[in-house]
Amino acid sequence: MKLQHLAIGDRFEYNGDVYVKTGPLTAASEKGGQRVIPRSAVLRPVGAADAAPAAASSSLERQRVAAAFATFYASCSGLVGDNDRRELDLARRRFLSSLGLGSGD
Numbered sequence: 264m265k266l267q268h269l270a271i272g273d274r275f276e277y278n279g280d281v282y283v284k285t286g287p288l289t290a291a292s293e294k295g296g297q298r299v300i301p302r303s304a305v306l307r308p309v310g311a312a313d314a315a316p317a318a319a320s321s322s323l324e325r326q327r328v329a330a331a332f333a334t335f336y337a338s339c340s341g342l343v344g345d346n347d348r349r350e351l352d353l354a355r356r357r358f359l360s361s362l363g364l365g366s367g368d
Contacts, residue, residue, distance in 0.1 A: 264308055266290070266300045274309040281309055325362050332358060 269275060269284045276282070277300060282290035290300050300306070336355050343351055 264306050266302065266304060266306060269306070269308070275306040276309060277304055277306050325364065329359065329362060329364050 264275070266275075266284065266288065271284050271286070273284050274281060275284065275290070277290070281293045282298065282300070283293070285291050285297065288299050288302070289297055291297055332355075336351070339351060340348055
């Protein structure tokens with residue numbers, strides 16, 4: 264199987280290591296770090312038996328992103344005026360919604 268056949272978030276094995284696809288040519292190793300995967304690479308999908316750890320990892324990553332974004336939002340909200348703060352809050356709600364975390368209220 265080739266990388267372009269996998270969806271973002273799919274797990275696969277390459278050169279004996281397990282990765283998660285993060286972009287068109289990139290993947291994150293379960294050991295840590297990002298790597299460019301050559302288009303010519305032949306990959307082995309990781310079976311459905313491993314789906315539960317991937318889902319837990321995905322949930323943890325969403326929580327980490329949400330926490331980091333909350334810190335970023337707090338910093339930004341102090342830098343903008345009242346009119347811009349409304350736009351910033353709207354963007355915040357859309358971002359959190361895209362993570363499946365609701366509006367964050």
